[in-house]
Amino acid sequence: MTEAAYFLSKDAEVILAPFVQVLVGAEKPPTISSPLSAATWDYSFDDLLVDLKLACKANIYGRISDKTLADIRVSLENGVLVALLVPPRLYLLFPYDLTWDGRLESLWNRPSVLVPKSVLEQIWSIYNRMTL
Numbered sequence: 568m569t570e571a572a573y574f575l576s577k578d579a580e581v582i583l584a585p586f587v588q589v590l591v592g593a594e595k596p597p598t599i600s601s602p603l604s605a606a607t608w609d610y611s612f613d614d615l616l617v618d619l620k621l622a623c624k625a626n627i628y629g630r631i632s633d634k635t636l637a638d639i640r641v642s643l644e645n646g647v648l649v650a651l652l653v654p655p656r657l658y659l660l661f662p663y664d665l666t667w668d669g670r671l672e673s674l675w676n677r678p679s680v681l682v683p684k685s686v687l688e689q690i691w692s693i694y695n696r697m698t699l
Contacts, residue, residue: 575697577602580609580619582689583657583682587617587650590659590680608647617659618642618649623694625653631669640665654687656680 580599588596593612600606608616620639622631631639631651639649639660649660653671659678660667667673682690 575693576619576621579621579690579693582686582693583619583650583652584610586657586680586682586686587619588612590650590657590678591615591617591648607642607645610650616647618647620649620651621690621694621697622651622653623691625671629671631671633669636667636669639667652682652690654690655682655684657682 577599584597584599587610591612593615595612597610597612597617600609600611607618609619610617618639620635620642622635625631625635631653639651642649643660643662643665646662648662649664651658651660651674653674656674656679658674664677
């Protein structure tokens with residue numbers, strides 16, 4: 568990921584923070600990792616760490632890309648939960664999901680929240696700028 572894309576991803580993290588909070592059932596908003604640190608997580612809910620992954624085009628292919636899947640596995644191996652955005656839902660993955668093969672139908676029974684269309688439009692705009 569380029570430096571510009573990394574900073575754009577921070578915008579997505581801020582926008583999706585309230586939905587991640589609902590997804591994990593936290594009472595307080597998270598601390599969001601600083602763009603100046605090399606944190607292995609994006610959100611901290613005290614002892615619970617969550618990494619955000621955007622898979623905006625996964626519905627086209629019916630699965631998560633190999634690169635995104637590898638990134639997810641690294642986070643899960645490190646004990647960090649993963650909030651995975653596959654529009655229109657944000658899914659929560661746990662360390663026991665390490666064996667997940669990236670197929671979308673496997674996500675349907677995982678904890679998730681529906682992200683409103685207006686928020687998804689903002690994320691798509693960020694995602695498109697990230698992938699230029």
